[in-house]
């Protein structure tokens with residue numbers, strides 16, 4: 001018999017992301033983005049309906065603790081194809097807001113992590129699930145490719 005009193009625990013998608021303003025770690029439930037999550041320290045909004053810039057130092061924590069699929073765009077500011085595919089990534093982040101955590105990793109600012117991830121070309125898109133790499137794509141990707149990577153298509 002179904003227990004209707006406990007609710008559905010699978011409906012929550014907790015993630016830990018660092019505030020882009022003050023770098024405080026915040027626990028956010030992706031399934032409740034409509035509530036407009038704010039940083040617990042500085043009070044500024046945490047926008048997860050668009051790619052969230054992740055610093056090297058908090059990457060592992062964010063990936064390993066994510067209770068939702070994660071898509072990471074490993075990019076560089078000078079990279080033409082990265083800029084070219086930015087609208088597709090923005091589109092993806094907006095469409096799957098609340099379901100998928102979309103991160104941007106600046107490879108120039110994160111050399112050690114980039115090496116550990118085996119980044120050999122940019123952009124590299126990596127999908128993570130339960131803290132493990134699920135799939136990756138090297139080179140500019142369109143919306144459909146991103147959906148396949150993450151497995152939401």
Ligand SMILES: [Zn+2]
Pocket residue numbers: 019020021022023024039040041042043044
């Ligand atoms: Zn903050």
